[in-house]
Amino acid sequence: MANARPPAERPLSPHLSIYKPSMTMAMSIVHRITGCALYVGTVLLVAYLLALASGKSSYDSAAWFFGSFIGRLILFGYTWALMHHMMGGVRHLIWDTGAGMQPGVRDTIALATLIGSAVLTVVIWIAVALS
Amino acid sequence: MKLNASSLATDRNRVRGLGSAKAGTKHFWHQRVSAVALIPLTLFFIVTLIKLSGANYQAALGTVGRPFFALVLIGFVLAGAYHMRLGMQVVIEDYIHGEVTKLVLLMFNTFFSAFVALASLYAIVRISLGN
Numbered sequence: 283m284a285n286a287r288p289p290a291e292r293p294l295s296p297h298l299s300i301y302k303p304s305m306t307m308a309m310s311i312v313h314r315i316t317g318c319a320l321y322v323g324t325v326l327l328v329a330y331l332l333a334l335a336s337g338k339s340s341y342d343s344a345a346w347f348f349g350s351f352i353g354r355l356i357l358f359g360y361t362w363a364l365m366h367h368m369m370g371g372v373r374h375l376i377w378d379t380g381a382g383m384q385p386g387v388r389d390t391i392a393l394a395t396l397i398g399s400a401v402l403t404v405v406i407w408i409a410v411a412l413s
Numbered sequence: 414m415k416l417n418a419s420s421l422a423t424d425r426n427r428v429r430g431l432g433s434a435k436a437g438t439k440h441f442w443h444q445r446v447s448a449v450a451l452i453p454l455t456l457f458f459i460v461t462l463i464k465l466s467g468a469n470y471q472a473a474l475g476t477v478g479r480p481f482f483a484l485v486l487i488g489f490v491l492a493g494a495y496h497m498r499l500g501m502q503v504v505i506e507d508y509i510h511g512e513v514t515k516l517v518l519l520m521f522n523t524f525f526s527a528f529v530a531l532a533s534l535y536a537i538v539r540i541s542l543g544n
Contacts, residue, residue, distance in 0.1 A: 302506060318504065321497045324529045327490070333534035335543075337472045349467070361459075368455055370449050378445065406459055410466050 305392040313370035316363040323360050361406055366399035419513070440499055447496035458489040477540045494525040498526035 301307065333344035347353045373395050376382045382391050420427055442459040461482050465473055476482050501522045509515040 289531075314504065317497070317500050321501055324493070324497065326531055328532045328536075331486075331533050331540075334470075334473055335536040335539040341470045341473060345469075345473075364455065364459075368452065372452070373447065375445065406463070409463050413462050413466055 303387045308391040309370060309373070309395055313367060313374075316370070317368040319363045320360070320367055323363070324358065325355075326356070358403070358407060362399060362403040365402040365406070366379045369395040369402075391393065440502070444496065444499045447492050447499070450492045451496055452487065454489040454492055457485040461485050474540060474543075477537060478543075483537055483541050486537050487534060490537075491530055494526045494530035494533075497529075498522055501526075 330344050330348065333340040348357060373382075373391050376391065382388060461476070464476050464482070468476065477486065502519060505515060505518045505522060509518055
């Protein structure tokens, strides 16, 4: 059976302690973090839809929560996480074609991910405020 | 032990051609396909949420009951649940090395993603049919 012996203690290469943080490195881990946050946050969508399907009083409670300050804060954060993860995903799809991996270019598109997600989040919430 | 000139894999595994991850490129491809589908679905999903923001019970029912918004929500939830299951699978495999813990978490990942998809689908269908 695999893992029958305890694994031998071997030295590991240093990573976080020696690498100069770069834009691409940061955006990569943020892509993973936003993915995990979105994963957990799907319960919010499920709760909202089930509340709507369960009648007026359930819906009114859900709408109250999402309209409250903390609810809006959570939704704002979720919007940003969604937009950032989407932009990061587009960046990965561009890389899948082989393009955009040269030094300089890859930092530019990493920065574009961050700025693009912030802009989209603000635009969406302006639209919410106007609706 | 039979040593093939180009590979240490057994004959059967060589024929299967799936590599050490045991899934070939299926996971990679399905992640890309669901990601591409999720770009327009996410944008339409945001439009739907903007329409639902601040809506009272009757207005929310009316919106979710309409074919366009219902299909956007169903598409977003199904593609999203599948995409998030694949993504979280990679995260678990990256960080969890204890065999039992890893297998339990991988199962839970599938169950949670399935729950999100099924519960949302149930709610949307119930809302649509109840209108």
